[in-house]
Amino acid sequence: MTRFFIAHLLAPSLLLASCFAAETAADRVYRSGRVFTADAQDSIAQAVAIRDGRIVYVGKNEGVVPFIGSSTKVTNLDGHFLMPGLVDGHMHPLEAGLKLQKCSLDYQSLTVAELQQRVQACLDKTKEQEPDGWLEVVSWFQESMRPAGVKTNCATLDVLKTARPIIVRSSFGHTVLANSRALALAKITKVTPDPLGGKIWRDADGKPTGLLEDSAFAVYANLIPAPTPEENIAAAKAAQQAMIAQGVTSFLDADAAAEDM
Numbered sequence: 001m002t003r004f005f006i007a008h009l010l011a012p013s014l015l016l017a018s019c020f021a022a023e024t025a026a027d028r029v030y031r032s033g034r035v036f037t038a039d040a041q042d043s044i045a046q047a048v049a050i051r052d053g054r055i056v057y058v059g060k061n062e063g064v065v066p067f068i069g070s071s072t073k074v075t076n077l078d079g080h081f082l083m084p085g086l087v088d089g090h091m092h093p094l095e096a097g098l099k100l101q102k103c104s105l106d107y108q109s110l111t112v113a114e115l116q117q118r119v120q121a122c123l124d125k126t127k128e129q130e131p132d133g134w135l136e137v138v139s140w141f142q143e144s145m146r147p148a149g150v151k152t153n154c155a156t157l158d159v160l161k162t163a164r165p166i167i168v169r170s171s172f173g174h175t176v177l178a179n180s181r182a183l184a185l186a187k188i189t190k191v192t193p194d195p196l197g198g199k200i201w202r203d204a205d206g207k208p209t210g211l212l213e214d215s216a217f218a219v220y221a222n223l224i225p226a227p228t229p230e231e232n233i234a235a236a237k238a239a240q241q242a243m244i245a246q247g248v249t250s251f252l253d254a255d256a257a258a259e260d261m
Helices: 002-024 061-067 093-100 112-125 154-158 180-185 229-246
Strands: 028-031 034-036 047-051 054-059 073-076 086-091 135-140 166-170 175-178 198-202 208-214 248-253
Touching: 028 061, 047 061, 054 061, 093 229, 093 248, 112 135, 112 154, 112 166, 154 175, 154 180, 154 208, 166 180, 175 180, 180 208, 229 248
Parallel strands: 028 073, 086 248, 135 166
Antiparallel strands: 028 047, 047 054, 166 175, 175 208, 198 208
16 A cells, blocks of 8 residues: 555656656757856856757756756767867858869978979879869968978979879969969960069069969969859868868858859
8 A cells, every 4th residue: 555655656756757858858968078168257067968959058967967868869078178169250161162172282391392292193183184174283382392492483383294284372372383284375475464463473584484473363263164063062061071170160251252152
């Protein structure tokens, strides 16, 4: 009789507890970590619970227990650091994504021989684009070439095993190095005047060296085929993955062109 009475007393409590757990269960729980809250005190918590894309709990491990249900995905941070996502207020995500799809020198400090090896490797990977497909190389840290003061010109690229037009873009965005094929297609010759806002570097005889500054390489915007819609989508996805890897969860496109939309 006593057991029956106790069971009847406990039944409503268990039912209420079950309903409470169902209502408060989070979709995801992170616990046993060092959680940077970014509050006014820069306080550190242990656990976070998320439901329907919103944070519903931040605090100690024991406090997150009621938020764990049968379908909650629980991640043990094992002491690792967790912080709010970063918001970047000035980005060019599609442009960055397109760069990720191109032959990149990765801002590295290179010798002339190393630069040539890197560009040749990109050529070898895209042999199907011979002889007329453009190769656009990006993220060239021109100022950090080794040894200090070393010069590059179109001959640097002309020795490569290709017939393709090549341009190498400086990471600072103000200089392009073009091979002879690219200069010819742009109709940049000894008699071509420097454009307003640009400079064509020349040798002692007045012949273009292949180095072009600012508006002097604007001609390539019309010569190099624009990305296809499929390439733009792939670039956007690549940019998203790169941002996620760095913890960027929100951004503002500072100069959204029509194709960005």
